[in-house]
Amino acid sequence: MTAKQTVTTRGGERIAIVAGLRTPFAKMATNFHGVPAVDLGKMVVNEMLVKHNVDPLLIEQLVYGQVVQMPEAPNIAREIVLGTGMSVHTDAYSVSRACATSFQSTVNIAESMMLGNISVGIAGGADSTSVSPIGVSKNLARALTDLQKTKTLGQKWSVLKKLGLKDLLPVPPAVAEYSTGLSMGQTAEQMAKSHNISRADQDKLAHRSHSLAAQSWNEGKLANEVMTAYPAPYKGAFEKDNNVRFDSTLEGYAKLRPVFDKKHGTVTAANATPLTDGASAVLMMTESRAKALGYKPLGYIKSYAFAAIDVWEDMLMGPSYATPMALDRAGMTLNDLTLIEMHEAFAAQTLANIKMFASDKFAQNKLGRSKATGEIDMNKFNVMGSSLAYGHPFAATGTRMITQMLNELNRRGGGTGLLTACAAGGLAAAMIVETE
Numbered sequence: 102m103t104a105k106q107t108v109t110t111r112g113g114e115r116i117a118i119v120a121g122l123r124t125p126f127a128k129m130a131t132n133f134h135g136v137p138a139v140d141l142g143k144m145v146v147n148e149m150l151v152k153h154n155v156d157p158l159l160i161e162q163l164v165y166g167q168v169v170q171m172p173e174a175p176n177i178a179r180e181i182v183l184g185t186g187m188s189v190h191t192d193a194y195s196v197s198r199a200c201a202t203s204f205q206s207t208v209n210i211a212e213s214m215m216l217g218n219i220s221v222g223i224a225g226g227a228d229s230t231s232v233s234p235i236g237v238s239k240n241l242a243r244a245l246t247d248l249q250k251t252k253t254l255g256q257k258w259s260v261l262k263k264l265g266l267k268d269l270l271p272v273p274p275a276v277a278e279y280s281t282g283l284s285m286g287q288t289a290e291q292m293a294k295s296h297n298i299s300r301a302d303q304d305k306l307a308h309r310s311h312s313l314a315a316q317s318w319n320e321g322k323l324a325n326e327v328m329t330a331y332p333a334p335y336k337g338a339f340e341k342d343n344n345v346r347f348d349s350t351l352e353g354y355a356k357l358r359p360v361f362d363k364k365h366g367t368v369t370a371a372n373a374t375p376l377t378d379g380a381s382a383v384l385m386m387t388e389s390r391a392k393a394l395g396y397k398p399l400g401y402i403k404s405y406a407f408a409a410i411d412v413w414e415d416m417l418m419g420p421s422y423a424t425p426m427a428l429d430r431a432g433m434t435l436n437d438l439t440l441i442e443m444h445e446a447f448a449a450q451t452l453a454n455i456k457m458f459a460s461d462k463f464a465q466n467k468l469g470r471s472k473a474t475g476e477i478d479m480n481k482f483n484v485m486g487s488s489l490a491y492g493h494p495f496a497a498t499g500t501r502m503i504t505q506m507l508n509e510l511n512r513r514g515g516g517t518g519l520l521t522a523c524a525a526g527g528l529a530a531a532m533i534v535e536t537e
Contacts, residue, residue, distance in 0.1 A: 106404045106430030108211060114388040116211045117398035118534070121504025122149040123381035124330050126342040126492035129230040133339075133378035136332050138167050138496075139174045141380035142227040143184040148328045149223075149382050150185065153396075157186040161219040163193045164209040165382075166202035166226035168495035169233055169274060177227065192219075199524035200446065201407070202226045203381060203499030204532060208405050210385050220390040225382030226496025236272040240264060278525065281412050285525065286361035288416045289368045289447035295415065296453040300367035303448035304354035307372040307489045310445060311349040314486030318345060322485065322512070326504050344375055344492040372448040377492035381500040399507040400536035403517065404431035412527040417450040419529020420521040421457040422467070425474045427519070427531035435475030438533075439516025440509060441482050442502050445489040446523055454523070455482075485509060498522065503534065510536040 108116055124145050127133045133141065142165055150157055165178035174180045178193040198205040203226035210222040237245075240263075247260045277284045283291075292298065317323055318341055330339040359366030360373070391398050406426035408419050420443055428434060435441075435458070445451045457463040459476040485505060488498060499522060506518040521531040 103406070103426045103429035105432050108215065108402045108404060110214055110387055111217050115401040116214050117386050117388055117391045118383050118400055118402070118503060118507055119386050119391050119396045119398050120149060120153045120384040121326060121382065121399065121500060121507070122152065122328055123326065123497060123501050123504065124379045125327055125339050126344065126377050126379035126494055126497075127339070128344050128492060129376040129378060131343055132330070133229060133332055134231045136229060136378065137171060137174070137232040138169070138227040138229040138380070139171065139177050139180045141229060141378065142177055142181045142225065144330060145227070145328060145380040146181050146223060146225065146382050147185045149384060152328070153384065155384065158188050159221050159394075160187050160191055160223055162210060162213055162222040163187070163191060164196060164206040164222070164224050165193070166196045166198070166206045166496040167228055168197055168199055168202055169228050169230060170197075171232070172234055197496070198407070198530070199526055199528055200444065200493070200495050201499055201522045201524040201528055201530035202496035204405070204520070204522065204530035205407075205499075207383060207385070207402075207500060207503060207532075211402055214385070214387050220387045222385050223382055224385060225380065225500045227380030228494040228496045229378045230376040231378050233274045236274075238268045238270065238272055240268040278412060278416070283416075284361065285417070285446065286368055286373060289373065289449045290362045290366050292415055292417060292453040293367050293449035296456055298367070298449045298452045302452055303367055303372040304351065306445070306448040306452060307354060308349050308351045310483060310486040310489040311346040312486070313484065314342070314345045314490035315347045315349065317485040318347075322509070323505075326508055342491050344377065345486075345490050368447060368449055372489065374446055374488045374493040377494045379492065379494035379497045381497040381504065383500045383503055399504070400510065400534050403533040403535045405530070405532040406430060408529040410527040410529070415453070416527045417446060417523040418454060418457060419523045419527065420454045420531065421463065421474070423529040423531035424458070424519065424521050425468060425470065427521075427533050428474070431533045433517065433533065435477065437517065438481065438519050439513065440484060440506060440518040441477060442487055442506055442518065442520050443483065444493075444498055444502065444522035445483070445487040446493065448489060450523055499530065503532070507534055507536060510534075
């Protein structure tokens with residue numbers, strides 16, 4: 102058992118999520134084609150400040166994340182501060198925890214408040230897979246470095262003549278784990294096979310996610326937390342996530358072929374998240390500061406936990422490790438929760454984690470606990486759909502989930518919600534939030 106956690110300031114004030122906002126999420130090379138992550142971050146933070154009538158000079162700290170780093174703007178957080186009218190003295194730094202990045206940025210702001218260093222802050226994350234850093238080969242990189250030391254034409258030629266045509270080709274961003282060489286999709290395939298997750302069940306979960314997301318959009322539930330964007334060249338407004346299948350039919354999923362194991366696989370483009378562009382942010386305050394400024398919080402952070410597990414097998418099983426820690430720290434059980442959202446990187450990963458939540462054997466062998474975390478009530482689970490439908494701009498998903506959860510809890514009259522996500526590198530996050 103993990104000791105109970107108190108997410109309050111030294112004076113006992115709770116840490117409030119006052120507001121949250123995101124851009125619509127766009128599949129790679131569509132509506133946000135050519136828009137870098139730093140511009141997406143500025144876009145959503147500026148709109149959140151305007152929408153909620155927040156003086157930018159009130160922001161004492163901004164922690165922001167980006168997974169696909171751009172060499173031109175390595176500290177995306179500082180660029181957002183400088184591009185949204187905040188004081189040049191506003192503290193800002195960037196973080197990366199793969200797909201759990203904006204959970205990390207949210208926790209960092211919370212911990213600054215717990216220490217008494219700030220009372221108003223912004224957390225979030227942005228990623229663009231449409232504007233990715235294109236590298237060069239190791240041989241070309243070395244040659245370019247050596248060229249700086251040369252003086253004569255002959256010396257330059259002696260360096261360049263060693264290069265082959267292949268050395269001159271651009272190197273796209275890596276999609277595989279540096280440590281294992283495995284892609285996320287290959288890991289999802291491994292989890293599907295190891296835990297007997299069928300293709301039919303994966304397709305069923307994907308269809309469920311798209312159907313619930315489409316329903317949420319149609320009922321207007323997302324209108325207040327998704328801004329309207331006007332990306333260059335300003336040909337029109339972009340208002341809704343363009344990955345959501347508003348006409349989803351279960352039969353349509355069966356037509357797609359596996360992507361990562363073409364002969365025996367079950368993971369397809371439809372039961373996996375697409376590469377996505379987007380940004381999200383949350384405005385956070387201490388309880389007393391929110392009251393003094395006249396803001397009614399969406400809710401509060403009750404507990405959080407991070408986990409790191411083996412990368413060679415079941416690398417995306419992190420939610421099954423982080424969740425029981427977050428529950429212990431909140432003094433709760435799975436049955437106490439009003440709602441649950443688990444990031445759906447892949448249907449296979451999601452279903453494997455659902456199985457392990459309910460497995461006593463997993464709890465005993467992997468967690469050192471006598472009993473399973475618990476069986477998930479699917480009436481509480483991903484009730485508005487999740488990443489399979491909305492898409493997954495890596496660093497933006499965490500604060501998308503936090504905002505969406507708190508708004509839905511408030512619509513239901515209050516309660517507590519669990520948010521959990523797997524991440525590359527065997528990382529994971531879990532957070533419990535509450536509303537009144």
